[in-house]
Amino acid sequence: MFKSKIAAKLAAYFALAVLVFAFVMAFSFGHFFRESFIERQQKALTHRAANVAAIMGDNLERSRVREGKKEEQHHTTEAAGKAQPGVPSGNPDTAAAAAAGDAAAKGQTAAKKTVHPGELLRSRRLIAYVNIITADDVWVADKEGNIVMRTHLPEGNAKVVPSNIRGRIEHHRGPQGRDVPPVFEGTTTVNSLPQLYRDMFRKGFKGESSVQEEFDKRINEMMVSATAPIYDKNGGVEGVLMLRVPVFGLRHAFFEALEVFGGCLALALLIALAVAWFLSNKFTKPLNKMKDTAERLAAGDYKARSFVTQNDEIGELAVTLDGMAGRLEEADLETKKMEKIRKEFIANISHELRTPVTVMRGSLEALRDKVVTEPAEVEKYHDTMYDETLFLQRLINDLLDLSRLQNVDFPIEKEPLNFCEVVQNAVRSARHLAREKNITVECETDAPMYKMTGDYGRLNQMLMIFLDNAVKFSPENRSVEVKMANRRLTVTDHGEGIKEEDLLHVFDRFYKTRGEKNKSGSGLGLAIAREIAERHAIALSIRSEYGKGTTVVMELPKPEELSAEEKAEMA
Numbered sequence: 001m002f003k004s005k006i007a008a009k010l011a012a013y014f015a016l017a018v019l020v021f022a023f024v025m026a027f028s029f030g031h032f033f034r035e036s037f038i039e040r041q042q043k044a045l046t047h048r049a050a051n052v053a054a055i056m057g058d059n060l061e062r063s064r065v066r067e068g069k070k071e072e073q074h075h076t077t078e079a080a081g082k083a084q085p086g087v088p089s090g091n092p093d094t095a096a097a098a099a100a101g102d103a104a105a106k107g108q109t110a111a112k113k114t115v116h117p118g119e120l121l122r123s124r125r126l127i128a129y130v131n132i133i134t135a136d137d138v139w140v141a142d143k144e145g146n147i148v149m150r151t152h153l154p155e156g157n158a159k160v161v162p163s164n165i166r167g168r169i170e171h172h173r174g175p176q177g178r179d180v181p182p183v184f185e186g187t188t189t190v191n192s193l194p195q196l197y198r199d200m201f202r203k204g205f206k207g208e209s210s211v212q213e214e215f216d217k218r219i220n221e222m223m224v225s226a227t228a229p230i231y232d233k234n235g236g237v238e239g240v241l242m243l244r245v246p247v248f249g250l251r252h253a254f255f256e257a258l259e260v261f262g263g264c265l266a267l268a269l270l271i272a273l274a275v276a277w278f279l280s281n282k283f284t285k286p287l288n289k290m291k292d293t294a295e296r297l298a299a300g301d302y303k304a305r306s307f308v309t310q311n312d313e314i315g316e317l318a319v320t321l322d323g324m325a326g327r328l329e330e331a332d333l334e335t336k337k338m339e340k341i342r343k344e345f346i347a348n349i350s351h352e353l354r355t356p357v358t359v360m361r362g363s364l365e366a367l368r369d370k371v372v373t374e375p376a377e378v379e380k381y382h383d384t385m386y387d388e389t390l391f392l393q394r395l396i397n398d399l400l401d402l403s404r405l406q407n408v409d410f411p412i413e414k415e416p417l418n419f420c421e422v423v424q425n426a427v428r429s430a431r432h433l434a435r436e437k438n439i440t441v442e443c444e445t446d447a448p449m450y451k452m453t454g455d456y457g458r459l460n461q462m463l464m465i466f467l468d469n470a471v472k473f474s475p476e477n478r479s480v481e482v483k484m485a486n487r488r489l490t491v492t493d494h495g496e497g498i499k500e501e502d503l504l505h506v507f508d509r510f511y512k513t514r515g516e517k518n519k520s521g522s523g524l525g526l527a528i529a530r531e532i533a534e535r536h537a538i539a540l541s542i543r544s545e546y547g548k549g550t551t552v553v554m555e556l557p558k559p560e561e562l563s564a565e566e567k568a569e570m571a
Helices: 005-083 092-113 117-121 124-134 195-205 250-298 313-368 375-406 419-437 456-472 525-535 564-570
Strands: 137-142 146-152 166-170 183-189 210-216 221-231 237-246 415-418 440-445 451-454 479-485 488-493 539-545 549-555
Touching: 005 124, 005 210, 005 221, 005 237, 005 250, 124 137, 124 146, 195 210, 195 221, 195 237, 250 313, 313 375, 415 419, 415 456, 419 440, 419 451, 419 456, 419 479, 451 456, 456 479, 456 488, 456 525, 456 549, 525 539
Parallel strands: 440 479
Antiparallel strands: 137 146, 137 237, 146 183, 166 183, 210 221, 221 237, 415 451, 479 488, 488 549, 539 549
């Protein structure tokens, strides 16, 4: 279904991360929303309860003063009215005493009819007023533990009223005839309440405020309750006020918030998935390129490249892959080149071996068949076979040397030596070769000693290969110069030089220029010299100008430190 499996996985992981994030956010939001909402309700309700309790305490004192004044005025009026008709006129003192006695009696009767503070606290008018002002459920308890309450109820939910509470449900019309929630008015006692409410009222009678929340199963909502003591003018507790507010709408608001949150989450998830799919494809595009490149490389197309350029780990991987492809291409070219050289090697060695064997066979057949009988001619045939045998021996020895030197496990016998002595000894040997052509071999060194560790015989073999070629390709009566200075050794001849197209292959096996001067060459000399030079960390190069001469340049390794005895010998 998906072309890029990793892109689908990345998109799925991103979506899973978004979902986990969303669920954590929803849970955290719900928890903190509920805690914060209820905490605000508690603080507000506690503050309202304290204010309402203070107002009720003031109202209680005013009610007492007002009721006292009314009773006193009523008693005075009644006493004055009764004193006029029933008192004898001849004894004013007796009449006054009778009037005073009647007034005292009436006062006691009036005192008995004075409203009790508990009655004032439980006044339905006061409670209704508080209920309307605060919009909270109002419960007021007096010192005897009697409670009058006014509680809001959900519409049509009369069954929420407990059976131990006496009262009635009233339905009212709000402003402009609008319906308002029904109100339950009733009475009960503190001891008939659940333990939570009993404890809150008891704390209130001790002068302590409290606030609690609980889940009310009857209305299926959270209920927050706060109590505050009602004090008289002397600081005594006359009663306890409880305000209760059901957190109507908390669940509704919470679920509404969840619906909005869920809708936003669904939209965000769709957008996130689209963005994740886009980014995943963008992320995996270079990986797909590299995969295609790897497949092409596996199929043998070493020119394949990913061409991915990014400043990150993927970019580094792409650079590594392209670098590997480049090295594979170079290795493939080298393999093809080596295959070509191998074929040429086989062809050359076959040719090199076939020629002397053919000459020797022909000479032997001529001698065997008595085709040649003259002693002088027989001698020539013997000389020819001897020369060809020497050539075969040299060719075989060169092949063995080259094979050994190319084998890294084949050891060469290295020891400390004076490279200047190796050069001078090779020059002396070359001078014997150069006498036939009257060629002078000159040698010049900038120091008498150049200490290094090497194989004397192999180094001499390398120098003799260069000197032998220099003498071979130099015309008669010329010179060959050998110079050693500044860690560089050069062998220069003034022969015909090497053509530019041949200069690139002079170190290849069996590669040799065709001509009379190189008939006896095996084509392995310079290849052997290169292997010896590499074993001694000597860098080789050849400069040549066709028609003017050739120079072999050897860059020598850094000379080793001389001992005290060697320095003394030089001095």
